[in-house]
Amino acid sequence: MCGIIGYTGKEKAIPILIEGLRRLEYRGYDSAGLCVTDNNTAHRVRSVGRIANLENKLALTNLPTEATTGIAHTRWATHGESSEANAHPHCDSTGTIFVVHNGIVENYRKLKENLENEGVKFTSDTDTEVIPNLIAQKIKKNKCSFEEGVSETIKKLEGTFGIVVVSINEPYTLIVARRSSPLIIGVGKSGHFVASDATAIIGHTRDVVYLNDDELAILTPNDFKIKNINKESITRSTEKIDWSASEAEREGFPHFMLKEIFEGPVAIKNSTRGRLIVNDGNVKLGGLEDVSEKLKKIEKLYIVACGTAYHAALVGSLMIEEYAKLPITVMTASEFRYRDIPFKKNEALLAVSQSGETADTLAAVKEAKQKGLLTLGIVNVVGSTIARETDAGVYNHAGSEISVASTKAYLSQLTIFTLLAVHLGRQRSMSLAFGERITNALTELPNQMAKILEQSEKIKTMAEECTKFKHFIFLGRKYNYPTALEGALKLKEISYRFAEAYPAGELKHGPLALIDENVLTIAITLSDSVYEKMVSNLEEVKARSGPILVIATEGDVLIKKIAEYVINVPKTIELLSPILAVIPLHLFAYYTAVALGKDVDHPRNLAKSVTVE
16 A cells, blocks of 8 residues: 655666655555665665655755665555654664565564564564564575575565565665565666556656566666576566556646546547447457457356445446346455355456555455456556456556546446446347447447536536535435445545445435435436436435435436436436446545545545555
């Protein structure tokens, strides 16, 4: 959940490190720090709070500004409170080895106790501090090299880690290692980079090398090499990042979240580009071609995801069940691996993750592979761990998403699920005519989305007026119950208002007790197969003096007689309605948070990429 950036080369390291940290701010953090090494000395500065605090402290510190090697980190507290002593980088008790670390060392207590028994003094409450002390111990006891010290240390670590290590004895070398926590190497003209996220280095290079679990990389200004945990050399070519630095800029928008909401139409176009075969009522998904015959034979599909991706999975399950007649079980990834599911032959698992690094989802993939299931992925980040671990999959191609609250990636996930429903449906029983209807409707979506975005000022005014409410209930049915879940999550995430979502049919089974004039009900009530049922539920709310905001289909006259607030969306086929219906909810959450003065792109206690369980 934290951010790592490291550099060794010919350029000044401090500006590169600070820029990298700023680009990683969106991941969430509560402290930051850096360390540069030069002429067998190390200089470390750490601070609590924003990166600006670190910069202010740097200005007062006599650091070697010409230093060309360094590491930096943004921390989100796990072990130990947010404090300068707990901020990274951490060093061993002799001040020789410095480490930045993402992940959790699960056996740190035992390791720490052993080190303390040997006289090592600890200065933090973190699990990370055992790592530099273990490395220093290995080097001293075994009289081994810096590289061997790191290699032997990671064999002792249980849990997850992505680490970058520097030593004052080899001040221009970075040693990198990972296990279930992402790290990439950037190959530049003026040196080499390492980062937990390509965003940190995209301004310097787009040529990267992805590390796999239990691999080490040794970076020097002029070279890098990769080895596995058994010290065997590995040759791996560079890959090109398929998005530019400008995509990680706000480009005139006040927040990344608003920018990304407005990028929704383009995200849909990119997700469908080259994939729609409208005349055949079909789609082409190149990432699934190698497993095409296996897909025809699968008899059940498990879908695992977390957070917003889980809501997309719920919609996707309805699409695939209805139009491909394939049974689906959707589970939160954090629960999947702890279930003793009696898997059968010809079953598969589909993992959905924006980052492709979500720890719980990745663990579910590994569990499924161990049980012999075909594993598939829907991910946005090319080269991410889930993309490499699964047997096959589909990339979103939605472009970089910076705001912690996912919007355009969610729209893209829904689009990919639609493509997958057509792909699987046409393999089975879906008619050419219905395939044509879906693919044609997909081509109309970007223009329909633009019409919704034109209402942003109206939604802003509505949201500002609704800040008087502190409690919200979201209602939906069938395809748009997950939309209600997504709307409630977004409002919770960024405005900190209490919001819950329910299937509208469950209203009389408990939630109706909450309804009064102080609770705003937000209902997705479109002109679809469950419209009359939704209207009946809203009448129940109205009869109890509950104020109502409705997402309705254009031209619906009846709904205006029931609801105090109405936001209209264009008519589309039912399975695509969640794509249109969620946009007003994303905008409503955004403008509510802004009106309440919240830090929209950096909601408290949350991170963009959850890389620890």
